[in-house]
Amino acid sequence: MKNQNLNINQEYKYGFTTDIESIKAPKGLSEESIKFISNIKKEPSWMLDWRLKAFKRLKTLKEPNWQKPKYPKIDYQDLYYYSAPKSSSNKPKSLDEIDPKIIETYKKLGIPLVEQQRLNGIAVDAVFDSVSVATTFKEELTKKGIIFCSISEAIQKHPELVKKYIGSVIPLSDHYFATLNSAVFTDGSFVYIPPNTRCPMELSTYFRINASETGQFERTLIIADKGSYVSYLEGCTAPMRDENQLHAANVELIALDDAEIKYSTVQNWYPGDKDGVGGIYNFVTKRGICKGKNSKISWTQVETGSAITWKYPSCILQGDNSVGEFYSIAITNNHQKADTGTKMIHLGKNTKSKIISKGISAGFADNTYRGLVDINEKATNSRNYTQCDSLLMGNKCGAHTVPYIKNKNSTSTIEHEATTTKINEEQLYYCNQRGLDQEEAVSLIVNGFCKEVLQQLPMEFAVEAQKLVAISLEGSVG
Amino acid sequence: MIENYNFNIDKIPNLSQEEKSIRKKNLDIFFQSGFPNKKLEDWKFTDLNSLISKNFQKLTNIEKFNIDKKLELLNNFQHNYVYLINGKMNSYNFNYEEKNKIIIDNFNNSNRNVNKPLNSLNFLNDALAIDGFYLEIKENYKLKKPLIIYNFFSNNLKDVIISNKNSIKINKGSSVDLIEYSLDDSNNCFIKNTNEQINLDEGSNLNYFVLQGSKSNNFFYKYIKSKLKKNSNFNNYILTSGLKFNKIEFDIELNDDNSNCEIYSALSLTENAHQEIKTLIAHNSPYCRSYQVIKSVLNDQSKGVYQGKIYVKNQAQKTNAYQLSKTLILNDKSEFNAKPELEIYADDVKCSHGSTSGSIDENSIYYLMTRGISEIDAKKLLIKGFLADFLEKVKNQEIKMLFEENLERQVNGS
Incomplete structure (x- = not known):
């Protein structure tokens, strides 16, 4: 009884400055909370029906448990599935309140002060926002007919596109986390590139103004119409302050005839402390379909954060002559766990895929x-x-390779190679001899090891990612 | 499910009440899950349960056979032998060897510990096993002639499951060349479920060859658990083309420094044959070496599967482990699945794997045809070359010749 009183008092204290801020979905996973989310986003009824269908399906599904990293059981009834943006009184007021370790990392990455504040959810003054690059970019995109907005906005303004493509790559019933996302997703990005258009710039969630609070169940849908091209960047090299432990996002890509989608991710969420306490669970479903002829989807990922990363960005190569690519760097340090890779499903003739991990x-x-x-x-x-x-550093860590290879065709060729080694002593010695200390030498060698993947990243990402690779491994040699 | 089978433990001879009750418990465990299906990770590419329900009616462990045929032995090949008929030891002959160096007996008389069951087939084996052989080679003895284990199957095994257990122990410093040679006289469909344990002591060598003497329409499953001590070598050569269904499961522990294990397989599959090789090689100690090369040629609607796993424990530094699976797919209806897996916890190791599958290189065929060889012969030549390269590793010339003949027969499709 005492506690309840206390809670009421607290809500009074902080809430009710505006209507939105006081709104929270009922706790737990239920039809009510889904209806609540749908209602607050003013979604049309077909969207709500779709969510409820997913929820119905979810009840019949079991959480998968075949993965290598095990985690404590998640109590889905103990989560809030929607909460409005936090009021400014809840957020840190200045960088002084942020963990000095994170600030140090920013300095190493060379992130400007304003950006540092933004990343940590510090209320940035209005001047910064109004001159933000985003607004200017948006005009240019509109001119070309490119739609780039939040998925909630797209559901309102472009229902025909959303209705046609949502769930077409990752069906409602796919697996536990994907279905959970379909039922309760809060927000995410929507991109549509009209036919024969080359998107003039790299699109990034970072430019979307209201993207700072997409929440834990993100949903992204990217459609490249015939003959178009888009490069999409997700995430950021800087560590993010985040309070949600479970992240179950769904990302769907659709490439029609002759279209190309390039999707790059840099993920550096909180990995937990040195003893493996805390940290984000990153359970993401990413899948693209090369629906049309000669289409191409390319995934590039640099995964350095999260306590557990569990994701397989995949390509369904349905169109003849379509191409799927997957380039990945996964770095795990301390008690981090990663179980990641890709699926390449070849259905069309002359399809090609390449995996570099x-x-x-x-x-x-x-x-x-x-x-x-x-x-x-x-x-x-x-x-x-x-x-x-x-690459293994020390004998307390593990590196595993579990490829599944299926070939049902006499004219097709599959080649698979895998190696496991440690850093070459001679290379280290050579670097040391030339005056590099142990850590610099390791960073140099590791960057060389990852070069094939780093090269795939867009320019501005690549430079930061190189630094990130070095930082992620700090303290692992000695 | 129970009503689909007719398993009767009471009819297995010479069992005490206590043994019967243990066996009944194992049978109950088997019935909880039945024959393995694709839902199990280890059987992901092989749905044995549906294969069995398609091919067998009222499977039973009770066999009635009387053998009046003279034992068939390999001619022109000097060897010792152990003769098994329908899984039970019938006779043996070690005339080439010193008598006091070899112990041979029925498995049941040897009081061996049995392997810990891992899957439902192991439990079924524990429940129904009839017998098998126990072979021990005493210290510092090298067998003068190869030993052939004949596996003969009589022609009246309809809807029967044969379960047996074998055990081989090679003591310090001894070496054996062992050939498992199967002869199938059966017109009816049966299943053989074997559980084998192999223990190699310090500095011992075992070359284990598996050869198929005749085509067979039957289902074979074999689980081999092997433990290796210091400086020992365990080499396997598998040539089992011609079986309708075959799964060999290796579980090999390299428990001491410098132990070494090699697995070579060359299979040419036709019709609706289904063959699978599954390996788990655990490197538990430093300086061990493992080497696996799995080659398959797939014709018609055949299916080849390779599931290999290398496990390296954190103290097993300086490990050298290698897996390679290469497949030629000759028909669009055939299928190859592979899962070459590495699980590594030590950093100073050299572990790698490779897997390729595809068709015969057009350029090579063209090259041979320009030299006046017909397309069919060119293909045969290339297939033979593809499969035969492991023969170089076989040191015993007589065995090598036996293998070459067998391979030739396979490639020519007979």
């Missing part, structure tokens, strides 16, 4: 590559090339 494991971490290459009997003349390399 680099796993680096240090401290007490576990790093798993798990992937599937499946060449269907109709996918004649298809090709796959896979390379998975793992």
Whole structure:
């Protein structure tokens, strides 16, 4: 009884400055909370029906447990599935309140002060926002007919596109976390590139003004119409302050005839402390379909954060001559765990896929590559090339490779290679001899090890990612 | 499910009441899950349960056979032998060897510990196993001639499951060349479920060859648990083309420094044959080496599967482990699945794997055709070359010749 009183008092204290801020969905996973989310977003009824269908399905599904990293049971009834943006009184008021370790990392990455504040949710003064690059970019995009907005906005303004494509790559019933996301997703990005258009700039969530609070169940939908091209960047090299422990996002990509989508991710969420306490669970479903002829989807990811990363950005190569690519760096240090890889499903003729995965494991971490290459009997003349390399630092960590290879076709070729080694002593010695200290030498060698993947990143990301690789491994040698 | 099978433990001879009750418990555990299906990770590519329900009616462990045929032995090949008929030891002959160096007996008389069951087939084996052989080679003895384990199956095994257990122990400093040679006289469909344990002591060598003497329409499953001590070598050569269904599961522990294990397989599959090789090689100690090369040629609607796992414990530094699976797919209806897996916890190691699958290189065929060789012969030549390269590793010339003949027969499709 005492506690309840206390809570009421607290809400009074902070809330009710505006209507939005006091709104919170009822706790737990239920039809009410889903209706609540849908209602607050003023969604049309078809969207609510879709969510409820997902929820109904969710009740029949079980949480998967085949993955390598195990985690304590998540109590889904103990989560809030929607909460409005926090009032400014809840947020840190200045950078002095932020963990000095994070600030140090910012300095190393060379992130400007204003950006640092923004990343931590510090109320940035209005001047910064109004001159933000985002507004200018948005005009240019509109001119070309490119739609780039939040998914909630798209549901309102472009229902025909959303209705047609949402759930077409990751069906409602796909698996536990994907279905959970379908039922309760809060926000995310929506991109549509009209036919024969080349998106003039790299699109990034970072430019979308209201993207700071997308919450834990993000949903992204990118459609590249015939002959178009888009490069999309997700995430940021800087560590993010985040209070949600579970992240179950869904990302769907659709490439029609001759279209190309390039999706780059840099993920550096809170990995927990040195002893493995806390940290984010990053359970994301990412899947693209090369629906049209000659289409191409390319995933590039640099995964350095999160306590547990569990995701397999995949490509369904349905159109003839379509191409799927996957470039990945996964770095795990301390007690971090990663179970990541890709699926390449070849359905169309002459389809090609390429997988380059680099796993680096240090401290007490576990790093798993798990992937599937499946060449269907109709996918004649298809090709796959896979390379998975793992680097181990110390004998307390683990590196694992679990590839599944299926070939049902006599004209198709699959090649798979994997190696596991440690950093070459001779290379280290050579670097030391030239005056680099141990840490610099390791960073240089590791960057060389990852080069093939780093090269795939857009320019501005690549430079930061290189620094990030070095920082993630700090303290792992000695 | 129970009503689909006719398993009767009471009819297995010479069992005490206590043994019967243990076996009944194992049978109950088997019935909880039945034959393995695709839902199990280890059987992801092989749905044995549906294969069995398609091919068998009222499977039973009770067999009635009387053998009046003279034992068939390999001619022109000097060897010792152990003759098993329908899984039970019938006779043996070690005329080439010193008598006091070899112990051979029925498995049941040897009081061996059995392997810990891992899957439902192991439990079924524990419940129904009839017998098998126990072979021990005493210290510092090298067998003068190869030993052939004949596996003969009589022609009246309809809807029967044969379960047996074998055990081989090679003591310090001894070496054996062992050939498992299967002869199938059966017209009816049966299943064989074998559980084998192999223990290699310090500095011992075992070359284990598996050869198929005749085509067979039957289902074979074999689980091999092997423990290796210091400086020992365990080499496997698998040539089992011609079986309708075959799964060999290796569980090998390299428990001491410098132990070494190699697995080579060369299979040419036709019709609706289904063969799977599954390996788990655990490197538990430093300086061990493992080497696996799995080659398959797939014709018609055949299916080849390779599931290999290398596990390296954190103290197993300086490990050298290698896995390679190469497959030629000759028909669009055939299928190859592979899962070459690495699980590594030590950093100073050299572990790698490779897997390729595809068709025969067109350029090579063209090259041979320009030299006046017909397309069919060119293909045969290339297939033979593809499969035969492991023969170089076979040191015993007589065995090598036996293998070459067998391989030739396979490639020519007979």
